[in-house]
Amino acid sequence: MAYGRVALVGAGPGHPGLLTERARALVEQADVVVYDRLVSPRLLMYAKPEAALLYAGKAPGCHALAQRDIEAMLVDLARDHALVVRLKGGDPLVFGRGAEEAAALRAAGVPFELVPGVTSAVAVPAFAGIPVTLRGVSRSFAVATGHAGDGLQAHLDAIAGAETLVLLMGVAELPRIAEELAARGVSPDTPAAMVEWGSRAKQRSVRATLATLAAEAKRRGIGSPAVIVIGHVAADASLGAWFESLPRFGERHLLFASSAREALAHAARLEAEGAEVMACTWDRARAVRVAELEAAVSMAAHGRSVGFAFCTALGVEAWRCAVQRAGFDLRRLGNVKLAAVDGYVAHAVRERGLVPDARSLGEMARLPVEVWFVEAQSGGRDADVEAACAASGADVRSLHLLEPRPAPAVPARWRPCLRAWRDVVAEWLADGPAELWALGDPALVRPLAVEVGLGGDALRRADAFGLAADEAVCGA
Incomplete structure (x- = not known):
């Protein structure tokens, strides 16, 4: 086979x-x-x-x-x-x-x-400002599991003399581990630290001693999953709480956008400042239909004067892909007019080396084209856009790009493990509240918020973060 x-x-x-x-x-x-x-x-x-x-x-x-x-x-x-x-x-x-x-x-x-x-044994302490080796303090470190079922006694015999000890999966057994290490000659006053959910927005850490760490962590509600560091490096403060000092550390943002490409670009900016980001996008929630779009592109390639009115960055992306699949040179499409209904869409057009011909409903109404193809979006402004395009005297046709996405095919035995994107988002939201942002017109992505169990009216434009690619421009 x-x-x-x-x-x-x-x-x-x-x-x-x-x-x-x-x-x-x-x-x-x-x-x-x-x-x-x-x-x-x-x-x-x-x-x-x-x-x-x-x-x-x-x-x-x-x-x-x-x-x-x-x-x-x-x-x-x-x-x-x-x-x-x-x-x-x-x-x-x-x-x-x-x-x-x-x-x-x-x-x-x-x-x-x-x-x-990248192993959490090294990365998680680093995100808490703890180096696992440090000149003059620790020239080596040992990594061990603190899980009770993994031969804990033999582990402790072997690692009790380590200058720095890093324990994974050791939260539940920490009181016992501390006692056993003390019995093997490790001072109860040895500095120790515990870092929960390292590198995530919910990262928390506590520093104490080997004897007091378990109780102090319990008092502060810090627990699994966590990395435990035992050794004098745990008392070092030279790195500071660098990750937790980032301007957006602890912030959680759920972005609603038309495409994953658009969402990831904005996520990178927020994450660079310490925020944690998740996204819901139309291209993940729905399949993108190509037949209508490719027919429209073919019409333009054969000399018809055609306009495309895009409501989302996804529409622009799908159009550019259709042009590439058809093998057309963009210079052959001089008879094509492109309209963008807001700044996010206009930016998507410019990213592909083009300039929108229309940035407002009034400009759309004045463009001389034979046929307008208007991207249809549930809950969006396509009715207004269609009316403006019709005012130009052109034939107006809706361009339906999205359709239900079929469930992935997996063997029946494993279907209970299958997760839709809304399940993944729900899992992320279970970790704590998040700010909800729309990249572009909130009306265009409001149905996505409803699909994941959130009120669409809670969406705000991401312009407030300075993340808008351009000002919103679709007016009369």
């Missing part, structure tokens, strides 16, 4: 900037993404809209799927899909059971690739 390929990919601790180039490329190409609880939902924004997203997450004391079931899932999925990405928090080979999954794939004859990730 021929199999597709499975990539066992490390996602890092959660911050999108810590996803490696190889990891991102594989997620973008994947037909299926199988992800864990510790994988930030934000990283799934890189997946193709048509990709199947399957949740195989585990929480302490609550396994969504047994490990052997996950391995069987990967083999099953590889039968029907060219590329399956198993996305795992941190590094898949650092207490991530990636080696077990690779062994199962190899035994089944499934080709696989291992992609290391």
